[in-house]
Amino acid sequence: MTGSNTARPRSPNIRNYRPQLTSVLSIVNRITGVALSLGAIVLVAGLAAAALGPQMYEPLRRTLISPLGKLTLLFMTFAVFLHLCGGIRHLIWDLGIGFELRSIYVSGWIIVVVSGLLTIATWTAAIVLGAHS
């Protein structure tokens, strides 16, 4: 039994664990949560810049409407909806509903599709209604 405690494989061993919708959405909820934490910093920066005056607000506004800024906002929009829909899925699970394997896959695909549609709807609305310049 010498050395039996060293370098044992851990479960799940992520290097030979085949990704599935369930496991991917599980980690995606965490990743989007961390990404949205960074987005929350930008929200506070926006409020603080506005409070300090237009000379502070303008550079932030310009950054956010630049191509890279818009691309980041697009990803953030998708992250918001994935985390929101994924969160609602978790809240439904917390009520003890939807634990059958088939339900878990159906709800998983629903949140991916709905998040995509909401992202498209949001950006269509932003382009049509927004005070974009």
Place this chain on the structure above:
Amino acid sequence: MSSPPLRSPGARARGLGSARRGSEAWLAERISAVALIPLTLWLVISLVMLHGGAYTDFVGWIRKPASSLLMVLSLVALFHHTALGLEVIIEDYVHSAAKLPVLVGCRFLCVTLCTTGLLAILMLDTKATP
């Protein structure tokens, strides 16, 4: 009504097993999540309408009492939820001596950011001219 203890006094003394508390953080994460459903939708719709707008548009919008109130509620719910979520992630992945300082630092950062946002709203609301 107390059930017979399942752990030996020794195990209890070493602090193994349930601390008999801890579900508060789990529940608070869910309650803040429920609050954030309507607040997030409001925030996304508002930011869509404002996207790329001028400084005066933003200030005029945030100074509306309804906007100020909903933004205050959003910031409090958002940063409480953010702190709780990040703390779970830290507890899962940080096992070194850095765990406690990282947890405390995370909570300090979230409280500071939230307070900065609230102060900014207060400044914008009380500003003489936008």
